[in-house]
Amino acid sequence: MPVLELDALATRHVGPLDLRIDAGECVCLQGPSGSGKSLLLRALADLDPHAGEVRLDGVACSAMPAPQWRRRVVLVAAESQWWHARVGAHFPPGFDPAQLSAVDLPPAALDWEVVRCSTGERQRLALLRALALQPAALLLDEPTGNLDAGSCAAVEALIAAYRHAHAAAVLWVSHDARQAARVAQRCLTLHDGRFMAGVPAAEAPA
Amino acid sequence: MNAVVLSPVDLAIAAALIVLLAALSLRLRLGVERQLLVSAARTTVQLLLIALVLKVLFEHAHLHWVALMAAVMILAAGREVSARQKHRLAGWWGYGIGTASMFLSSFTVTVLALLAVIGNDPWYAPQYAIPLLGMVLGNTMNGIALGLDRLTLDAVQRRAVIEARLALGERWQQAIAESRHEAMRVGLIPIINAMAAAGIVSLPGMMTGQILAGAPPLEAAKYQILVMFLIAGGTGLGTLVAVSLAARRLFDERHRLRPERVGSRP
Structure with a gap:
């Protein structure tokens, strides 16, 4: 079962932090801008140099080749990036276009040109692209930041379904306390690079 | 004549x-x-x-004097490469990579030409060695400077895309591949253009010089062809090596992009 553990993880002005996210658990991360949420996610994906250790299922990040770690612990950045002309080229071969319906997009979306996609469409596609790697842990940086209410609900449902089906550990950065209460079992607040007291999501102010 | x-x-x-x-x-x-x-x-x-x-x-055509002269030329060219870049690798890397790849390519190509093509006695006769090295070096320097500049600029500008690709589990070689190809292409274009235009648009300087000095045009043309090929070889090899080394240096052993290794000049 993929458990994500942080052991005295520190990067730039963040940490050292200890945290355990159980298999199938979703932890919501809140905190003001500049508190280090995105830096923490980047360190977890091993995109930034860091001190301390992260373990997935007991296996240390440093014990695994970095590309392999990043396919197991996938970061979905707040702003999605695209480098091929067409959407489909960013997906692994054998990706089933039917999965696009989970985020309210037609199967033909794989043939779309990236430049013609709206920010919200790109954000949903980027999430699907990440899930196509079948990660054991998901690091989500405001995955519904540019979405309307309908798409937002679809994305929340998709992530919940994935989490249950794969017993994935999810760390979800959100600015919306109501969303945090909907999707997460626990809520953490990052302040100046440190966790403030953890509040169960259900009791978080709505 | x-x-x-x-x-x-x-x-x-x-x-x-x-x-x-x-x-x-x-x-x-x-x-x-x-x-x-x-x-x-x-x-x-x-x-x-x-x-x-x-x-x-x-x-005083001794090997050690010729070698000293060649070393001074390479070091000066290395300095020039590093001075021409807007974004260059911080520390000694910017200078070191350019100089090392120029040494590798220009030296190899020139020595090859002296030994195998010209076949003078001694092979290091400075009348041939120094001008040949100078021409190869001058052009290789251009190619490497252009290529490195493009690569580091691209890495800084396309940082988000490169990191997004790394975040999806790509290796650094894949994540930087497009930038690396583009940088190599940019470094090679001047010499390709020069070869294509030679004789039609412009009479290359060396051939002009030889003709002015009284050499038969056909002999001058043959020398110019030799030099063009040497320059293309030197520039090509040098740019490939320099861009590859610099691309490697942009990432660490954990396949992380390290943009702080590129310093912008004030």
Whole structure:
């Protein structure tokens, strides 16, 4: 079962932090801008140099080749990036276009040109692209930041379904306390690079 | 057929052009008269000095003197490569990668030409070695400077895309592949263009010089072809090596992009 553990993880002005996210658990991360949420996610994906250790299922990040770690612990950045002309080229071969319906997009979306996609469409596609790697842990940086209410609900449902089906550990950065209460079992607040007291999501102010 | 020997008066007539241009610049307030005169003076002094150095070198054609001269040329070219880049690798890397790849490519290509093609005795005869190295080096320097500049600029500008690709589990070689290809292409384009245009648009400088010095045009053309190929080989190899080394240096052993290794000049 993929458990994500942080052991005295520190990067730039963040940490050292200890945290355990159980298999199938979703932890919501809140905190003001500049508190280090995105830096923490980047360190977890091993995109930034860091001190301390992260373990997935007991296996240390440093014990695994970095590309392999990043396919197991996938970061979905707040702003999605695209480098091929067409959407489909960013997906692994054998990706089933039917999965696009989970985020309210037609199967033909794989043939779309990236430049013609709206920010919200790109954000949903980027999430699907990440899930196509079948990660054991998901690091989500405001995955519904540019979405309307309908798409937002679809994305929340998709992530919940994935989490249950794969017993994935999810760390979800959100600015919306109501969303945090909907999707997460626990809520953490990052302040100046440190966790403030953890509040169960259900009791978080709505 | 012998070349017409130029007298100081001949050069003075040509220099009058520079003075005229400077006067025009002053009159039209272009503000380049000072630069123009200084660089004209530099050309005169530098070329006469190097002629003296070559004269001495030709009279004492020992391998170690030729090697020393070649080393000075390579180090100067390395400095030039690093000075021309807007974003360059921080520390000694920017200088080191450019110089090392120039050494690898220009030296190999020149020594190959001296040994296998020209076959003089001794093979390091400075009359051949130094001008050949100079021409190969000058062009390789261009290619490497262009290629490295493009690569580091691209890495800084496309940082988000490169990191997004890394975040999806790509290796650094894949994540930087497009930038690396583009940088290599940019480094190679000038010499490709020069080869395509040679003889039609422009008479290359070396061939012109040989013809002015009285060589039969066909012999001059053959030498020019040789030099063009050497330059292309040197530039190509040098750019490939330099861009590959620099791309490697942009990432650490954990396949992380390290943009702080690229320093922007103030």
